[in-house]
Each structure stands twice: as C-alpha cells, then as structure tokens.
Amino acid sequence: MDTHDLLEFLLTRRSVPVRLHADPPPDDATLRRLLTAAARVPDHGKLVPFRFEVLRCAASDRLAAVTREVGTAQGRDPDKLVKQSAAFEDARLTVAVVFSPRTDSAIPLIEQEQTAALACLSLVNAAQAAGFAGHWLTGWMARDPAFLRAGLGIEPPEVVAGFVHLGTPTAAPAARPRPDLDAITRWVET
Incomplete structure (x- = not known):
C-alpha cells in the first residue's frame, strides 16, 4: 500500500452531493467490501x-414519500421538505447506518454514537476510494421517532447516525472552504 497516495486521498477527498450521483451504484459484492471497511472503526468495548x-x-423512494408525509404533518417548511426528500429520490443506493446503543454497557453512550458516526465516514471514504460517489446526510429524519417508525421500523433508543448515499459520480464537486488550521490548532508543550 502506498501510504503517500492514501494520505493524498484523505487530504483531497470531498463528499459528492447526491444530485451528482448516477448509475451504477456499487454492486452487492463491492458493497459488501465497502461495508466491511466501514465496520472496521474504533469501538470501545x-x-x-x-x-x-x-x-x-x-x-x-418510499423514504422520500415518508419524509414529505411526516414532515408535512409536523408543519415543517415545505421548501426544505422538497430538498430533503430529493436526496432519497436521487439516491441510487442508500445505507442507513443505525445507531443501536448498548444501554447494558458501561461504555458511555457518546462513545458508542461516535463509533456509529465513524462507520458513516468510513463508508463514504471506502466508496470514494473504490471510485464511487458518497454523501453522508442526516437531517431531522435521522432522529425523528415518527419518521424512523414509518420509514424504517426503528424504535427508540435507536436512531440513524447517517444516511450514506452511494452512486457513480457524474462530476467533481465544487471546492469548498476548509478550516484555517492555525485558527483551530493549539500546540501545547508543557
């Protein structure tokens, strides 16, 4: 493995918005490899x-409809609902990474949720390393009990850590500003 290439990939990676995804999504064998990579995350306990x-x-498509139905019933902004449901409609393949907390463990829930979040990021990175487009989204749907029940049959305390949309990129995403490293870094010597 060329670690220089890996570091360069991480330094230049960019999520690909769902509207820039096309067919084909990863096939089942490739998706299994991507999910295997995504599951290899730090996991305390x-x-x-x-x-x-x-x-x-x-x-x-069904989740897009549930987004509109539940969101409308809750009085959410109709313009935002169009955009939120479009992510599901435009998706070629979506992986919902479900955070399933282990309440019987001494491991803090925040650490468990961070593990689920890392699985989302690892899935996006694995997909892009394999030449696919990946985009991790959440939105109100990820934690809303009515949406989760109607859309995925999920009950509390489970929630979605992320909806990871996968496809083939149709274009490179636009560059976006990145944090000023000096503004967010403090070097501590003693």
Missing part, C-alpha cells in the same frame, strides 16, 4: 453499536 440497512431505489 467491541460493542458494535451500529448496523447497516441497505436501501435500494424503491426503499429510498
């Missing part, structure tokens, strides 16, 4: 406090 729900196009 080896609890595996997450699972993957693979949502094909019909399931994503």
